[in-house]
Amino acid sequence: MKRREYALLILVNLFFFVIAFSFDSLREVSKGILSIINQSDLLITDYIAVGGVGAAFFNAGLVGAGIIFLYFINKLEINGALIAAYFTTVGFSLFGKNIVNIWPTIIGVYIFSLFNKDKFKNYILIALFGTTLSPAVVELAFLNILGKVPGLMLGIGIAGFIGFILPPIAKYSLKLHQGYCLYNMGLAGGLIATMMMSKFRAFGIDFERRLILSTGNNQMFTFIFLSLFVLLVVFALIIDEEAIKQYTCILKTTGRLYMDYYTDFGVGATLFNMGTMGILFVVYVLGIKGELTGPVLGAILTIVGFGALGKHLINTIPVLIGTYISAYLNIWEINSQSIILASLFGTNLAPIAGEFGWFAGIIAGFFHVSVVMNMSYLHGGLNLYNNGFAGGIVAIVLVPILSAIMRKKVEYKY
Structure with missing residues (x-):
């Protein structure tokens, strides 16, 4: 160790x-x-x-x-x-x-x-x-x-x-x-x-729905978390002169589980990827005039964490575009907390974009928003990874269809 x-x-x-x-x-x-x-x-x-x-x-x-x-x-x-x-x-x-x-x-x-x-x-x-x-x-x-x-x-x-x-x-x-x-x-x-x-x-037991959110902290959290993510990028460049070169290799991966960037491409490239992901999604939330609440910050930290295990700019942006299009066309406000969380956590489908291309990623994001908005009733709010549940359902349906159309074998190797 x-x-x-x-x-x-x-x-x-x-x-x-x-x-x-x-x-x-x-x-x-x-x-x-x-x-x-x-x-x-x-x-x-x-x-x-x-x-x-x-x-x-x-x-x-x-x-x-x-x-x-x-x-x-x-x-x-x-x-x-x-x-x-x-x-x-x-x-x-x-x-x-x-x-x-x-x-x-x-x-x-x-x-x-x-x-x-x-x-x-x-x-x-x-x-x-x-x-x-x-x-x-x-x-x-x-x-x-x-x-x-x-x-x-x-x-x-x-x-x-x-x-x-x-x-x-x-x-x-x-x-x-x-x-x-x-x-x-x-x-x-x-x-x-x-x-x-x-x-x-x-047995007649049910739980009340909850929506308790903090507001008014955007300026404070923007400074704090952008500073953290910029520091990750700067630190990556300081400790590894090959960070950018290895980072370009990360961008070529599909992101499919379990693709370990830390082990395969080194600390520098991984930290650079994590930092850039954090910066992107903080800027996205601010760009759509959303609130940096506890759940949103948690979603961004999760994305940053998976910057070491499957997510990067190339495979997440198509999914993000798909969620944005879906929210824009549907009945929900693009900057509501539920939609922001669906957009951020929806990037759990990034490997679909990485494997099957940008258009497939957009489709995955598009359907993810609608599916996730109907999942919380099933588990009564007990499953905190509501978007993971929805993402799993979307992947189960889309992957075999995309695999058949594009003639790609997707059998998982354990």
């Missing part, structure tokens, strides 16, 4: 703590964290609105520290997948995941590794991405049907069981979309959450 490879994640994590205490005092952060932990976490719950800027970013820092600790004690060498898992989980720690609700699912995956007589480090990615179902931990407690404590215990048990069954479902869901949906766990989690909500509703 090369410990210096952890430097990037540690520095980014310190960045979140610095933000937290730049805006709020320790007392305000502590109070905000308690508010976040005691809230329902269903889509969409913006922790910046719930607990304040300081608490939201402190929560992200705590979750990030936990992830780095898991990597370290399992002696993992940093690669693109681990970077993507870190940025995604930390990004969602601004809306839906917190330092308390992520652990039952992770423990469930750990128990599965013991059951399978395998090392937990081989399941780390499933455990972290599997925290998409973290809202299940506390949601039954808020219904007060069984009482708060029994409901919480049941929620923890359900989340642990979900973690236990996630590995085989995640492996099979990858076969369904053949690696053309980068958010594979969104599909796996969506299928589980849909079955779970179907059974809840059969």
